[in-house]
Structures are given as structure tokens and as C-alpha cells.
Amino acid sequence: MRSFCESGVCCLLLLMLEMSSTDGVIDPQSVLAQSYAQSRHLAPNTRPRQRTLNPAASDSQCRSRPLDLVFIIDSSRSVRPAEFEKVKIFLADMVDTLDVGSDATRVAVVNYASTVKIEFLLKDNFRKEDMKQAISRIDPLAAGTMTGLAIKTAMEEVFTEQAGARPRSKNISKVAIIVTDGRPQDQVEEVSAAARAAQIEIYAVGVDRADMRSLRLMASNPLEDHVFYVETYGVIEKLTSKFRETLCGLDPCALGHNCQHICVSNGASYSCKCREGFVLNEDKRTCSKKQMKVEIVQDPCLCEARLAFQRQTLASIQDLSTKLADMTRKVQQLEGALGRM
Template identity: 75%
Template sequence: MKPFFGGLGYCFAILVLQVQGTNYRFYGREPQRVSPLRFAHRPVARHNLRNIQAAQDTVHTPVHGNNYRFYGYHYHQPPRISPLPTFPRPTARPEQPASTQSGHNSISSDTERLCKSRPLDLVFIIDSSRSVRPAEFEKVKIFLSDMVDTLDIGQDATRVAVVNYASTVKIEFLLKTYFNKVDMKQAVSRIEPLSTGTMTGLAIKNAMEDVFNERAGARGRSLNIPRVAIIVTDGRPQDKVEEVSIQARGARIEIYAVGVDRADMQSLRLMATPTLDDHVFYVETYGVIEKLTSKFRKTLCGEDSCSLGNHGCEHICVSTAASYNCKCRDGFNLNEDKRTCAKEVRARVTVDPCKCEAQLAFQKTVQSSIQSLASRLDEVARKMQQLENRLHNK
């Protein structure tokens, strides 16, 4: 029983000293006045560390003086307290970018909003030969999905087709098959590699004959819709590409050649449309092929200068397929620079009263002369008739 009563007495003494001796509140509303000594040698809960650290920081000589009172005792200097354990503050988790159905980062909505794609008939010709591993082919499909995201897909906008090739050629879908991004991207995700040889020339020929025609959804030449082919390959063609590429370019098909890893650069140059610097691209691996999306977006996507605000029109900017035109509001005329406007100046018509009177007098004189002449003609006609009658009677 002695230990029990001894502990009880000790607790009672501590309570009395708290009430009578200290100037600091331990459970009150002034956290800056809490004594660090009370908590120095006691197990500390992690969630209370912030308040305790604040107490250590705020109880110091310049603010509170040298006369410190803890548990009823006076100290002329603050007691030394062992340093408190520190815990790393949790860092905010970085916000992850939105992802598409394919699990990759999506294109910025701001960029997509500013970029107004010109209408295209666009055909992707993708190599799925044996050298393209399954994981690499998935990267190609991600690249295609990203490209679809950058374009204005629609029946009256950009139409897209995909030609898959190896030793054989498979048309995955035509220009007339899909007119919305969701269905098109789902179709891209279902494409399977053919895993055989590399007949690039045959793929170009099939695309030119079976895809870039009006039966397959290509629009008529009179509409002047650009026809564009993007070829993605990682190897050397096993057939001839130069002649068929010349025929395709002669049919006004613009060809971009994308080489990956082991691609033969000479073959890429033979396929692509001049200028080669603008139509031949190369990446080291399929893992970075998505970087080409931004390059093709700048090439294929006509930026809406009116929306971007870099048109220079003073009044009204009107976007066109190739560029823009400036117009003026009512009451203004477009200046010679085709950008600024000037207020329309209408010529004032002044009436000269004297001129009007003279004109009226002249009109009366003419009318009188015409009437007099008509009367004389009538008189001559009457006399001629009398003469004819006399001759007839004789």
C-alpha cells in the first residue's frame, strides 16, 4: 500500500504546484505560454509536435525575460530541454495529367482549342512486320490515337484511314468508316500486327488505289481537300518504293515518311514528298515516337489566326482554310494594307439653282422645237396626200 499512497501524494503535490506556482497555462488558450519543461521528458504524440515546437520557439529571453517559473520554481535562465524528434512533413502529391483510354497523357485542351485543323483526307500506313515487337506496336497505336486527338475529325472536316502492312496489306478502316474520335480510337486499339515481311511499296500502291478514291470516302478533286499519307516503318523495304511513290505524288498525295530505329533513311527519302526536311522524320525508338505528335500538329493543323489574336485586323477577322481576311464594320472601308479601316466618306452633291433653271429652260426649248417640227411634218404629209389624190383623179 505504501507505493500506492506515495504515488497519490506525488500527484497531489504536482497538482498544487500547478495551481499556485506557475504563470503559464498548460491547458488554456495561449499555446505560446505553455512550458516546454512539462513535456520535455514525456512521450510525445506526433500530432502535438507542432504546438510543442512552437512553445520552444516562442519562450525565450528577449520576449519573456529571465524570470521563468515552472511548477512553482523560479529559473533565471530557461531550462535546457532535449531536442524534440522531427518528422518529415508530408509532401503534396503532384497532380497527375488526365489520361486517355489508351493510358497515356492527353493533349492539352488549351492547345487543342486554339488549333483549328484544316480539312484533310489522311491515311496512316503503319509497318507491323516481324521486326516491330508487340510492345513497340502498342506505342505506334498510342501515336495514332494522339494524332487523332489533335485533328478535327468529321465528315466535313478531317477523315482518317489506317493501312496496316507487312508482307501483305490490310486496310483496317477507310476514310468513310468513322467520323468521330471515340469510335476511331477504339478501332485503332483493336489493330493487331501482321508480323511478317516489309512490303512498303505494296502498301503505298494499295493506299493510292483502294483508299484515296471517292468510293472509299476520299473527297473529289474539285473540293481541293489535301490528301496526306504518313508512313511509319522501322526497316528496309523488301520491294521497290521509288516508282510507286512518284506515282502517288503525281496523284497529288503528300507523303510523310517516319523512320524508327533501324529504318533505311535512303528509302524514307525516296518515299517522301520534297522538301525532304519537312517530310522525313526519324526517332531512335518507338518509345519516343509520341514526340512527333507536336511536330505533325504544327504541320497538319492550320492554326486559327483569328482566335490566336495575331492577325492584325483592326475591326473584323475572318478565318479561311489557308489564312484569314480582314473586314471592316459598316460605315468603314478597308485600307490598302488590308488590315486597317477608314471611315467611309460620302461625296456631297451640291445643287446649283442657276444650273437647274437653265436646264429646265433648255428642256422647254427642246420640247417646243420638237412640237413645231412635228406640226410641220404633219402639214407636209397632208399636202402630199392632196397631191396624190389629184394625180389619181386625172
């Protein structure tokens, strides 16, 4: 009987492990470090549906604001050819999701392994069909994982006006999405900090064996909104809906502003306002306290009674001010005497 029960428990455990491996369940050890809004991967007992590289356009597109968006994708030896095709499907899905165009969202792709290859720039393609064709032609580079070099290349050669990025004056958000399944073979902390200082918002997507500490070093804050993990490339396309919600909902004020008091989003840009009792200065970002003017309006008829009342009121105010100053001085003296005791 005992042997039968033990066999039953073992079978149940094996069944649970098999279900977790086929359903793309997220590694529970990564919960504390990751955002799991994408954990709505798959319904129970379902498998990832097969997709082509040229999916139909999404019914829901980002039309709220334009972006300069750069994908930085890992194609090192650890990414098998079939897995790399899944990454390309994810990129194509993202292109379908976004409102792309010269005056809308511009997209570039940086491919990396031991070397870095800019597949296309922000200025190269302004139509979805052209972007997806360019994505379909991307080949893996194999070999190592120089993630830091890829971020540096994107910052210095892709997020530039010469490469198609919009001028800072246009307040177009700059966003980088890094997809990797390994541990960087170079330093990522300093170059990622420099990119974030240049107002590039970084999302880090880890797959399978990805080094979670490196993802956190690369990503923007708050980490729970910028670091993601999926167990296999087979479910990476499930992140498309998450990024659609995130990128469509970008708030220019949330991305950083220089308003002293209140930031007000205006679509693709923002303006500054002041709290009650303050006025906006000429620089349109700082605030100054309103100056309260007290004026005594003299009656045109020069009524003696009113003039006398005004003089008496002013005298009373001055007398009260003198007494208040005297009391303040005495209190300070008393406090000083107590302090010396």
C-alpha cells in the same frame, strides 16, 4: 595516376553513352538527311512517360482546315508487340490532336507487313471515340515489309471517293504518314512518285533500323520537312506536337496551285490574283496585260485652238516615231557591219 585518369575517362564515356540511350537522342549520322524539329524529345535525365491507348483530348486541335489523312503503319516481325502498342498510342494521340469529322479531317489506317490490310477507311469513322476504338483493335501482321505495296494500296483503294476521300474539286489536302522501322522488300520509288503525282503529300517516319534512303525516296519535297527519324518507338509519340504544327499549318498554295502569278489562301482552298498591270482571265488562273486605251476627247464646243493643238501633238508623235524607227534601222545596220568585220 595514369591508370586512374584512364579509368575516369572510360567511366565518363560510358555515362555519356548511357544518357544518350535513355534520353532518346537522335542518331547524329542522320542529321543531314532528316528534319529534326522533333528533336525536342525529352528533357535531360527524363524517361518517356507511360501512356494509355485512350489519352485525354488535346487542348490544342487542328481547326484550320480539313484533311484526308491516311496512316500507313509497319507491323512486320521486327516491330515487337510492345513497340506496336507505342505506334497505336501515337495514332490515338494524333486523332485527339485533329479536328475530325465528316466535314473536317477524315482518317484511315493501312497496316502492312508481307501483306496489306486496310484497318478502316476514310468513310468509316467520323468520331474520335470510334476511331480510337478501331485503332485499339489493330493487330500486327508480322513477317515481311512490303512498303511499296502498302503505298499502292492506299493510293488505289483508300484515297478514292468510293472509300471516303473528298472530290478534287473540294481542294481537300490528301496526306499519308508512313511509319516504318525497316528496309522495304519491294520497290518504293515509282509507286511513291505516282502517289505524289496524284497530289498525295507523303511524310516518312523512320524508327531505329529504318532505311533512310528509302524514307527519302518515299517522302514529298522538301525532304527536310517530310522525313523524320526517332531512335526508338518509345519516343515516337513526341512527334505528335510536330505533326500538329505541320498539319494545322498546311497552306493550300504551298501544296501546289495553278495560278500564273499569285496564289491567295482562303482557308481550305485558294484563289488566284495577278500582279499590278495585269488582269485575271476568265479561267480565274491566268493573267493578261491590261490594255492601255488612248482616247482623244473632242471638246463639245469644237474649240479650234484645242483641235489644232491636238493635231499638232499627234503629228509630233508620229514624226518622233518615224525618226526613232530610222535610228533603230541605222543602229542595226551598223551592228551588222561591225559583225562582218
